[in-house]
Amino acid sequence: MDPGLASGRFDALVPAPRRVSARTPADVLDLAVALKREVPGRTAAQVTAILRAHSGWAPDERTLQRHFARLELNARPDGQPPKAFGRFEADAPNERWTGDALHGLIVGGRKVYLFAFIDDHSRLVTGHRWGHSEDTVHLEAAMRNALASRGRRTGASMIDKLQSHYGFARTPFGRSLAPGMLHRHGTHAEAVARIGWCVTERALGVITGEVGAGKTVAVRAALATLDTSRHTIIYLGNPAVGGRGLYAGIVSALGGIPGPRQSR
Numbered sequence: 001m002d003p004g005l006a007s008g009r010f011d012a013l014v015p016a017p018r019r020v021s022a023r024t025p026a027d028v029l030d031l032a033v034a035l036k037r038e039v040p041g042r043t044a045a046q047v048t049a050i051l052r053a054h055s056g057w058a059p060d061e062r063t064l065q066r067h068f069a070r071l072e073l074n075a076r077p078d079g080q081p082p083k084a085f086g087r088f089e090a091d092a093p094n095e096r097w098t099g100d101a102l103h104g105l106i107v108g109g110r111k112v113y114l115f116a117f118i119d120d121h122s123r124l125v126t127g128h129r130w131g132h133s134e135d136t137v138h139l140e141a142a143m144r145n146a147l148a149s150r151g152r153r154t155g156a157s158m159i160d161k162l163q164s165h166y167g168f169a170r171t172p173f174g175r176s177l178a179p180g181m182l183h184r185h186g187t188h189a190e191a192v193a194r195i196g197w198c199v200t201e202r203a204l205g206v207i208t209g210e211v212g213a214g215k216t217v218a219v220r221a222a223l224a225t226l227d228t229s230r231h232t233i234i235y236l237g238n239p240a241v242g243g244r245g246l247y248a249g250i251v252s253a254l255g256g257i258p259g260p261r262q263s264r
Contacts (some may be wrong), residue, residue: 024059024067032064036073044068051258090121094150097126099142101134103237111237126150191218196225 024202028051035047044064068074090096097117104112115138116128127146129139191207195218198205207215223233234253236246249256 026062028055028059029067032059032067033071033073036068040073090119093119093121093124096120097146098137101139103134104130111235113138114186115139117142117146188218188221191215192222192225193224195219195222199226199231 031054032047032051033109035050036042044061048058048061049065059149065074070225076121086097090103099117102114105116106112110132113131113134114128115131118124119126127142127144127149129138129142129145131141191214195205197203197208199222207219209215232254234250236249238245238255241249
């Protein structure tokens with residue numbers, strides 16, 4: 001037996017931390033450190049923007065954040081660490097939960113979604129719910145499951161208060177609203193018209209926009225105007241499957257069976 005292992009006991013079995021040589025040029029990191037020390041309030045994103053404007057290239061923002069942390073430059077001018085509200089920041093369990101929806105697979109010919117809440121301190125999934133539509137109703141159901149599983153009261157939620165205060169018969173602003181209930185502002189009407197033009201001309205189209213801009217709403221409104229006897233609507237939720245995967249998804253949605261892959 002190695003004497004070092006014998007003397008170190010179990011601690012000697014722990015592998016040494018991996019050391020990877022820096023791939024970012026040293027002069028770039030030195031310039032980033034100088035910019036940070038010049039104005040301690042500068043963020044890594046601001047330093048990245050300055051470097052890119054200065055030399056046309058800059059390392060990733062996260063690279064600079066880790067470099068500043070190693071040099072203890074991520075503190076505020078008063079010497080205190082920056083106050084963060086990201087993950088793993090809650091001081092105690094049940095102090096803060098975060099919820100989100102995950103696009104799932106096609107099950108029984110229908111798209112499924114996973115709604116879940118996670119505790120920001122322990123990373124425990126406090127509650128979840130599967131559903132066939134991405135709306136606030138399923139998110140509320142996941143929240144109620146989380147409250148019940150944690151042994152806390154399931155008193156009136158914010159959604160319940162909104163519905164009772166305004167007299168809503170259903171949850172507002174959900175994605176299951178009928179196209180006729182949508183607010184048809186100018187930008188929405190233009191997007192619907194452009195989608196309709198792509199369908200008429202059999203052209204390819206790409207819709208881009210910020211989160212919440214109404215991309216999905218515009219697509220739903222445009223699809224509602226199509227004649228279902230002439231058009232077949234296919235939804236492919238995962239574009240990262242490659243060209244063959246997209247073709248296979250289309251064939252499956254049309255009721256066919258994708259053929260075996262053949263090498264060429």
